Amino acid sequence: MSAIIMSGKTLADEMTIQMQEDVNKLKEQGLTPGLVVLLVGEDPASQTYVRNKEKRAKALGFHSLIKRYPSTITEEELLNEVQRYNEDASFHGILVQLPLPKQIDSDKIVNAIDSMKDVDGFHPINMGKLLIGQPDKIPCTPYGIIKMLDRYQVEIEGKRAVVIGRSNIVGKPMAQLLMMRNATVTIAHSRTKDLPELARTADILVVAMGKGHFVTKDFIKPGAAVIDVGMNRDKNGKLIGDVKSDEVAEVAGYLTPVPKGVGPMTITMLLYQTIESAKKFAALSTEKL
């Protein structure tokens, strides 16, 4: 039996149709969702990500801006720029593309974003709301993964889940989201012993460790849903995931591909949260009237 391939691309396309309707409705009401991306320096990977975000945002009819800054910008200057967009009512989402140059403390910058415009979900207050089970903005990658599990009707309630990787943007929020849905969740990481044995207890295995083809079929419980968050280049420059997909597909029940798996959903959730944010700002300004 070969695993069902969970296409993030297909789900992203489906969601985009609904989101397009939402944007059209908002525009009829005189509201255009606005997303500004602050991009510092010339990192080629960042350039690519940011271009993709802009392309998708513009296709939906967003008010979309990439604001570029030289890599020599000071922390204070960048903080001022964040403040400027916090106050600019035409933007409902602010995203600072990471990584930032060394002279800038990324945490300070992220903390300075108005948490209502924090469509990446990285602000400590949004992380805190997630931890206490009252999520508002949610980090986009794990949020997209939950949407994929739901779309493919993978049961979460009462299941065992193992998340490999404890980053703030994937592993930790992923664990919270799965626990909120009543999974029993273990976070594994670089110091975890007997990792394959632990992974084999998982009905849902999320792999976000950043090591190409690390997870082999020995890690997989037969029938498990396997989510591959990895984006690595092999020695030939080909994009590969953290999961050795050819052999894992023989054992798993569900598997996300790389590319066209988690990636397209991450951008989709970013745009989705920007639309939700625009709706919230609109509701607030109506309340004030």
Add this chain to the structure above:
Amino acid sequence: MSAIIMSGKTLADEMTIQMQEDVNKLKEQGLTPGLVVLLVGEDPASQTYVRNKEKRAKALGFHSLIKRYPSTITEEELLNEVQRYNEDASFHGILVQLPLPKQIDSDKIVNAIDSMKDVDGFHPINMGKLLIGQPDKIPCTPYGIIKMLDRYQVEIEGKRAVVIGRSNIVGKPMAQLLMMRNATVTIAHSRTKDLPELARTADILVVAMGKGHFVTKDFIKPGAAVIDVGMNRDKNGKLIGDVKSDEVAEVAGYLTPVPKGVGPMTITMLLYQTIESAKKFAALSTEKL
């Protein structure tokens, strides 16, 4: 072999000696740590907790105040009171004793506390800082448990930990703290299947489920460190933990008793964080000079 009993009482006494020295030093510098407890209504358990906190705070020479309000107080009135103590520089810690009467949204009240004075560690921003691995104020019960594990030299790094219970004040922050110390952590809860089997994988087992004597020796890996957060009354009114301590002590390597285990450490960490908060405010006001 019988488990080593981890006395929270003994460690609390040890820490109190050190804290007393700290308070004396601060007072020589003209700074008295101040803790205000806002107590609404006449709940007998709350009265007892609050009295214990006050007794310990006064013994250390704190500026200590219990501010009592009738159970009919409105949300707005209580919010104003929180604001008043946020602005009162003589208090470095503010604690709102929970539960609050039904007409008051506890989350709103907790969120209104200045996060710098949130010595309970329940404010979303403090929870968020904990989740992203940059803890400031930490919920006192899990914080105290880490101190006990350290005092009894229970190794955390690389170990498997299972936390039973996913409350915002114990289970979730406990999991974060253990993970920050490189344990591989699973949170179990009411929907977890095969709980005894899962618990038996734990080198460190933290039980915070609120069911008297629920955890029997079948849950215990030989030699494990077992932390009992439960405070229940049996049919004779006797205080008992979640762990059936007589039989678990035969299998576990370490066990916290009830009473005199986790309880005394929780209050100690509250006072500890109030002293730390006073130091921080003092440092800030020096910076301003």
